[in-house]
Amino acid sequence: MTVSVVLFTADLRLHDQPALRAALDGSSAVVPLFVRDRAVQAAGFAAPNRLAFLADCLRDLDAGLRERGGRLVVRHGDVVQEVCSVVTEAAADEVHMAADVSAYAHGREDRLRSALRAQGCRLHVHDTVTTVIAPGIVTPASSDHFAIFTPYFRRWSEQRLRDVLPAPRRVRVPDGVGSLPVPTRPDLSGVSPGLPTGGETQARERLAAWLREDVAAYADRHDDLPGDATSRLSPHLHFGTLSPVELVHRARRAGGPGAEAFVRQLAWRDFHRQVLAARPEAAAGDYRTRHDRWRTEAEAHDDIAAWKEGRTGYPVVDAAMRQLRHEGWMHNRGRLLTASFLAKTLYVDWRVGARHFLDLLVDGDLANNQLNWQWVAGTGTDTRPHRVLNPIAQAKRYDPDGTYVRRWVPELAGLDGPAVHQPWKLRGAERALYDAYPDPVVDLAEGLARFRRARGRD
Incomplete structure (x- = not known):
């Protein structure tokens, strides 16, 4: 045998x-x-x-x-x-x-x-x-990897995918090989109360439902914070309970702008893997240094704590951070704006934020997490490294009625419409009604000026 x-x-x-x-x-x-x-x-x-x-x-x-x-x-x-x-x-x-x-x-x-x-x-x-296209298969003429996504995606899209393999009908395991018990959730503590259920069965059910009901609107709604229109398949991709090759095949069969936008996100995942495969040191260091002199953790201790706890005084930032703690997951738009707030508005080293995300994210993937954080911090592959996401503008665009904020920041649930995004503008007795919610830890203009000075752009 x-x-x-x-x-x-x-x-x-x-x-x-x-x-x-x-x-x-x-x-x-x-x-x-x-x-x-x-x-x-x-x-x-x-x-x-x-x-x-x-x-x-x-x-x-x-x-x-x-x-x-x-x-x-x-x-x-x-x-x-x-x-x-x-x-x-x-x-x-x-x-x-x-x-x-x-x-x-x-x-x-x-x-x-x-x-x-x-x-x-x-x-x-x-x-x-674990990837659609293996790292190193698609490379530019002058390098061992692509540093910019758009030309990578163009070449990635031209590759022929392998066929999807069926699940086996029979698996024979030899006798005499010992095993520990399969672990269970009840054995663990410190788990987010809203953490989703894992496993291939759950993954395939979710994929089928999402392709049937939601993928068509993905291109228009994937940044919609209250609509929660993303696939939520990232944990299953991280643990491999779904095949990224199968996802691309099935999305392309579904067709349409939503499916195309989804496939593009899978290409981003492969893009980050080919960067990390070629530059493994980017897991801990800047892919492209900007010679930042970040505020130390001691200097920014209170600001970092407020950010982690969802108490920055900027409701959309706090809502996203509270979603992370409750679910072990955060909407992608929330990840971008909370990362920009920490790295650029508070001018704290991106590694502090990346570590916190890895402590909580169920889909905490080294390549995606570290390189997305660097993209936002301006030390990665972003071609506009000095952009700063304004949390108020982001909130008004992606949570215009404040539904997402009210869902995760119950102290402000009584504020109607977009007023929920700027509670510090309330005065007197009206502000006193919401005094359980803090004032902003930093003025946005001051944070922007500090960042621009640090990058030599003032």
Whole structure:
């Protein structure tokens, strides 16, 4: 009997699973393996919201495998050691896994390949499992990656996609391979109360409903804060309970401006991955430095705390930050304006904000999070690095009636219409009715002047 191991990482699904399909095609039995990586916890990336969503995903994956005669093997510890142990227990000949882009993922792959070679076992790493187009496939003539999205998207759109693979009908797992219990949500604390449910079953149901009911309006409404018209599929993309290749195929079949706009967002995701793959240091440092002298965390301590708590005095910023804390998710327009407020209006290092987002976001993805923060801070790939998003203008445009603000900032629920966006303009007794809500931590004109001085643009 030939045996292969499939190491699941950020690809927790059975549909369109190239690593699993290759293992099944080449072996008579397969060990589906997930390792709870000790290094992830040591690095501070094991945030409660993602651990809870991960637990859902693993239980759903295990259930899907059991329906097909198999099961999920769960281990905890060093990934390389645990994979090698399973290879020995199962007498496996091959290990299959998805490619990834971070420096840690590259190091893990190298260590695993070397260790398996010493055991006489081969490692197969599969592209286009977590991306639509693999990093490095689309490059400009003069560089190893695209630094500007528009020409990247043009070339990306010309690529032929691989076909979508069906879920397996049968998975045979050899006897004698031990497993820890599959984790569950109740084992965790510190989870956002409104966190969505994870798992491929939920992902596919949401995708089907969204393509059926909402994708047609996506181009017009994806920035609509109260309308909540985004797909909310980002957590499922992060954990791989949905295939990005399948999403592009299905969106293109749906057709229309909404589907095209959605596909463009998937291309942005690939764009950030090809940047990080080529420049792994961008996970912690400026992609393009502006020689900023950010306010230190000690200097900006009170402002940072107000921003994290949703108490800045700017209602749309506070609404978005409170949504993040409650749901472990934030509307994309909210992410842009809260990031701009911290990095440019408060002039605080983007890494402070990126770290807070990773602490709470269920879709906290290293490439998207770090490079989107840099895009907003002006140290990334943005071709207009000094733009500043005005939270009042943003609120009036994307939450014109104040519905989103009133949903998340109940202290202001009594204010009708757009007046909710500027409560500091109230006077006397009327302002006293809303004194539970703070005054702005900074005047916008003063914040803009400080930023322009810091960038040498005054």
